[in-house]
Amino acid sequence: MSANRRxxxxxxxxxxxxxxxxxxxxENDIKRISSKELSERMGVTASQIRQDLNNFGxxxxxxxxxxxxxxxxxxxxxLGLNNKYKVIIxxxxxLGQALANYVKFExxxxxxxxxxxxxxxxxxxxxxxxxxxDIDEMESFVKENKIDVAYLTLPxxxxxxxxxxxxxxxxxxxxxxxxxxxDLSSDVVVEDVHxxxxxxxxxxxxxxxxxxxxxxxxxxxx
Amino acid sequence: MSANRRxxxxxxxxxxxxxxxxxxxxENDIKRISSKELSERMGVTASQIRQDLNNFGxxxxxxxxxxxxxxxxxxxxxLGLNNKYKVIIxxxxxLGQALANYVKFExxxxxxxxxxxxxxxxxxxxxxxxxxxDIDEMESFVKENKIDVAYLTLPxxxxxxxxxxxxxxxxxxxxxxxxxxxDLSSDVVVEDVHxxxxxxxxxxxxxxxxxxxxxxxxxxxx
DNA sequence: AAAACTATGTTTAAATTATAACATTTACTT
DNA sequence: AAGTAAATGTTATAATTTAAACATAGTTTT
Numbered sequence: 432m433s434a435n436r437r438x439x440x441x442x443x444x445x446x447x448x449x450x451x452x453x454x455x456x457x458e459n460d461i462k463r464i465s466s467k468e469l470s471e472r473m474g475v476t477a478s479q480i481r482q483d484l485n486n487f488g489x490x491x492x493x494x495x496x497x498x499x500x501x502x503x504x505x506x507x508x509x510l511g512l513n514n515k516y517k518v519i520i521x522x523x524x525x526l527g528q529a530l531a532n533y534v535k536f537e538x539x540x541x542x543x544x545x546x547x548x549x550x551x552x553x554x555x556x557x558x559x560x561x562x563x564x565d566i567d568e569m570e571s572f573v574k575e576n577k578i579d580v581a582y583l584t585l586p587x588x589x590x591x592x593x594x595x596x597x598x599x600x601x602x603x604x605x606x607x608x609x610x611x612x613x614d615l616s617s618d619v620v621v622e623d624v625h626x627x628x629x630x631x632x633x634x635x636x637x638x639x640x641x642x643x644x645x646x647x648x649x650x651x652x653x
Numbered sequence: 654m655s656a657n658r659r660x661x662x663x664x665x666x667x668x669x670x671x672x673x674x675x676x677x678x679x680e681n682d683i684k685r686i687s688s689k690e691l692s693e694r695m696g697v698t699a700s701q702i703r704q705d706l707n708n709f710g711x712x713x714x715x716x717x718x719x720x721x722x723x724x725x726x727x728x729x730x731x732l733g734l735n736n737k738y739k740v741i742i743x744x745x746x747x748l749g750q751a752l753a754n755y756v757k758f759e760x761x762x763x764x765x766x767x768x769x770x771x772x773x774x775x776x777x778x779x780x781x782x783x784x785x786x787d788i789d790e791m792e793s794f795v796k797e798n799k800i801d802v803a804y805l806t807l808p809x810x811x812x813x814x815x816x817x818x819x820x821x822x823x824x825x826x827x828x829x830x831x832x833x834x835x836d837l838s839s840d841v842v843v844e845d846v847h848x849x850x851x852x853x854x855x856x857x858x859x860x861x862x863x864x865x866x867x868x869x870x871x872x873x874x875x
Numbered sequence: 876a877a878a879a880c881t882a883t884g885t886t887t888a889a890a891t892t893a894t895a896a897c898a899t900t901t902a903c904t905t
Numbered sequence: 906a907a908g909t910a911a912a913t914g915t916t917a918t919a920a921t922t923t924a925a926a927c928a929t930a931g932t933t934t935t
Contacts, residue, residue, distance in 0.1 A: 439891080442892095467911095476894060478896095482892095485913090485915075489913080492912085493911080495901065495911085511857055511859065524751075533747075533748075536852060579859070604859040606855055618865075620858040620859050622851055627758070629844055630828065633802070633828055636844065637733065637802070644840060687881080688883075703883065704922095704924090707884060714882085714932090715929070716882055716883075716931035718881085
């Protein structure tokens, strides 16, 4: 297993889910778990769990299974949850404020350091002891405080420019909530949360479900 | 092409993105587009675009390409964006409030009808003219108003029970923001937005990126 | 009006991803 | 202590997904 073999993004996106389930097991004082039992709880195949984990190393023991606490910590390491990231939020509208108040993210190492907006009515306000600053002050703030990550919760018309600026100032990751694809030249990582896309998918699936249901009742009625 | 052949969720999740790009083309008064040009703009293959669309029908014309406005409307139909859904939000904390204020969702057919919480300090408050009600009133409200969809923005400890109730009251879709997997027996559709998972993925990718960068500079320095 | 070109829809091939199978090691039981 | 059962890590197979190839229909140009 070459350390630098690229691991599929699908695998990565399953890790947080494993992590969540292991956390629950821990809370219930369950010390060990087999891939089989975990697979039944999670609704995936045991084979997939074993394969996914073995991308990163052999964390289990034959005949025994996995030690829950150990595996939990190892996944945290893989995901880099022991690292600390200094965060700013750009755009302190409703969503920005909501994210600012989410304490859980801090537990994952994402420490909120700054809030920025253009709206004079928001500037000066404080959330969890942090003052909302004018976006004009952002450049010096980011550079001086070595900000790692920015949550982008500003209108889509402005997000591209802001993203480019942040990237050029050395920010490593962007959590993008705008319905825009940011294709930045530099090696900054962009993680999108396209709420609108998600809602459209929900719409499709509801319709699909209703069609299926209709077809079923029709079938059983003839 | 059988009308009832199940279409992969990966395809479905690409549709909103196509829709977004087509919307932008429309705004720029671009009347027609070929799969090739769209593929270049979007950073996907032309083949994939054609294949994806052909799951639902032949919307293009050989030698010409796709009529932007027509395709835009067809994708809206596929996604069910012409339908109207009556929505309630359960849990009017920061995130719930943020979603309540998002007007864009209304444009997609998701009409906010009710807000519910257990917190007495929130009950009675209004957002966009809608009063926050006690969660005890939810059952009759959902049944009387034939609510289709609920946004779940309440603490994870309570979300399972609420989801089961809503499902039993005939709600068709749940937009779940809690870090919990809702496996409901009924045929209600659950669309998850696991923000915490997304953030962990960002964490992984930032680390990965930094490792790559380090390896690069090391290489070029020897 | 004919020829050259464009670009779809569809078929075929390649690549990727997921599942199953299995050999081996460890744990547990009698 | 020996034998049986359990469960991993890994290899092989199957399924799915993506990309390429291509035949055909339609458009544009001369």
